[in-house]
Amino acid sequence: MIYTYIICMCLTTYLIRMLPLVIFQKKIENRFLNSFLYYVPYACLSAMTLPSIFSSTSSVISAVAALAVAVILSWRQKSLFTVAASACITVFVVELVL
Amino acid sequence: MNLQEFKTGVRDSVPIAAGYVGVSFSFGIAAAKFGISPIDACIMSLTNMTSAGQFAAITLIYSGTTYLELILTQFIINLRYALMSLSLSQKLAPHTGTLTRLLIAYANTDEIFAVAVSRDRPVTGSYMAGLEIPPIIGWSVGALLGAIADSILPLSVRSALGISLYAMFVAIVLPPVKKHHAIGIVSLFAIALSCSIAYIPVFKGLSSGFSIIFCTIVGSAFGAIFFPIPDPNEEDSL
Numbered sequence: 001m002i003y004t005y006i007i008c009m010c011l012t013t014y015l016i017r018m019l020p021l022v023i024f025q026k027k028i029e030n031r032f033l034n035s036f037l038y039y040v041p042y043a044c045l046s047a048m049t050l051p052s053i054f055s056s057t058s059s060v061i062s063a064v065a066a067l068a069v070a071v072i073l074s075w076r077q078k079s080l081f082t083v084a085a086s087a088c089i090t091v092f093v094v095e096l097v098l
Numbered sequence: 099m100n101l102q103e104f105k106t107g108v109r110d111s112v113p114i115a116a117g118y119v120g121v122s123f124s125f126g127i128a129a130a131k132f133g134i135s136p137i138d139a140c141i142m143s144l145t146n147m148t149s150a151g152q153f154a155a156i157t158l159i160y161s162g163t164t165y166l167e168l169i170l171t172q173f174i175i176n177l178r179y180a181l182m183s184l185s186l187s188q189k190l191a192p193h194t195g196t197l198t199r200l201l202i203a204y205a206n207t208d209e210i211f212a213v214a215v216s217r218d219r220p221v222t223g224s225y226m227a228g229l230e231i232p233p234i235i236g237w238s239v240g241a242l243l244g245a246i247a248d249s250i251l252p253l254s255v256r257s258a259l260g261i262s263l264y265a266m267f268v269a270i271v272l273p274p275v276k277k278h279h280a281i282g283i284v285s286l287f288a289i290a291l292s293c294s295i296a297y298i299p300v301f302k303g304l305s306s307g308f309s310i311i312f313c314t315i316v317g318s319a320f321g322a323i324f325f326p327i328p329d330p331n332e333e334d335s336l
Contacts, residue, residue, distance in 0.1 A: 046289050
């Protein structure tokens, strides 16, 4: 049931944001915890992207080509939307040619 | 409610709101690809106000995840918001009440947090309201439009759009690597873990939700042990 999923998600996320703001008034001093939280988004997004990206399109070749385009544009600090749009166009063109 | 503070907040929020419409449009398309209706994609965006968390959720929901897995994944991915809320609490004006805190917590996103804490004076509830409302509208409406656009787009275009969410993940992870190489090492370590789980037959029984949690915890702990970040009192690079 989609709404049960959505309620689970939004309550979890809200509690994470709300509790520290309402309860704690001191900054975290623990260096390990700070470092751990710092790396969380990067470790998580990386693990979600690979290898799943290879099965996200009709062919592995178009996915690899789009990944290469996304890596190059990201490295050049292009915006989220530019990177996503370029990757989509790459998949479209490569699958058209194949 | 201080109208002047509210207006200042709205003015500061315009670039955030514009950016959110674009990213959220892509989220709507991705959500539709994973079988979520436009209204549900909009409700998910309106109630959650997270990018990575929502993108992870739609893949998990599509694969028929358990509620516990979904909650754990959201907890892990969004744990960074706890730090941001903690930091924001130091920045709030002295007389900010609990009710105000309860309200502004809901849309304390990466970008809104970044703008709020970089302000040169204490942040009031009115300012936060102005800063949060336009991005909330942009994030919700963008998802609705993206999901609607998906159903009227041809199949070849929808296939191409399947890559969009992963491309955005790349665009979030890679740029900071330039300034901090350890992020790249942690990222490669996490990828090695997730590929091992996906391709080594022994791990075949593990769900994708569990794999993400495992890779995130082990990858982040690896980073924290070998590349601890500088003391936050000396450098506020979060």
